[in-house]
């Protein structure tokens with residue numbers, strides 16, 4: 221980067237409530253979600269749980285307009301960010317993706333790019349000029365919030381690919397934070413990591429949750445219980461599209477589920 225660069229204009233910041241209202245999704249004529257409604261409150265962690273293939277990742281992609289990148293994909297329903305429809309015709313797709321960030325299952329930093337530039341990689345959306353000092357500050361802030369600063373502060377010019385898997389995932393979280401998202405979507409962010417790195421990411425999630433709304437897909441019930449405030453249990457039975465069977469506070473979902481299918485799933489009896 222040169223000395224004066226462009227940082228994005230940030231008109232709206234701060235954690236926002238995300239609400240899905242009667243969301244259905246298709247790939248071609250295969251319907252994979254049927255009228256799914258869910259409120260994901262600001263400054264809370266919502267976990268999406270359920271067996272493989274029930275539509276959790278598809279639902280996550282609908283929440284930040286990534287679903288429409290797939291050629292055969294279509295959808296119905298609304299997604300509201302603090303009450304505003306992210307699919308409204310007047311809204312830019314880049315605005316939704318900036319405000320609603322995504323961290324993927326497999327850490328995907330730019331391997332040859334420095335750690336410093338990796339953090340700033342999402343900032344090319346245009347906006348206000350920044351100085352070198354402003355960028356330094358942002359890099360430090362985002363790496364600190366992602367729980368990685370102390371480990372990498374002396375080697376910011378090393379390539380992203382030189383980090384361990386868990387560090388790479390925290391670098392990806394730092395990169396997501398740099399554009400100041402209001403919601404962070406995480407699709408099984410620990411499934412490629414060892415238990416120690418997993419714990420570290422879980423601590424990061426706990427630290428971030430006071431500032432940004434988090435929605436996490438996880439297959440790990442202990443993890444859902446540890447990190448989330450509320451849970452939604454998805455299920456697609458016998459070739460039917462995925463629905464939410466039950467949702468509510470995580471404690472209640474695990475200790476006193478209302479639906480016998482939830483009881484079976486959270487106790488590991490299927491899926």
Ligand SMILES: Nc1ncnc2c1ncn2[C@@H]1O[C@H](COP(=O)(O)OP(=O)(O)OP(=O)(O)O)[C@@H](O)[C@H]1O
Pocket residue numbers: 247252270271272273274275276277278279290
């Ligand atoms: N790009 C795609 N094209 C066609 N069908 C797809 C595509 N992605 C997902 N599907 C189908 O949509 C359904 C839901 O898949 P999805 O990945 O959302 O489920 P999931 O609950 O996240 O599964 P997992 O836990 O295994 O990741 C499945 O039947 C899947 O085969």
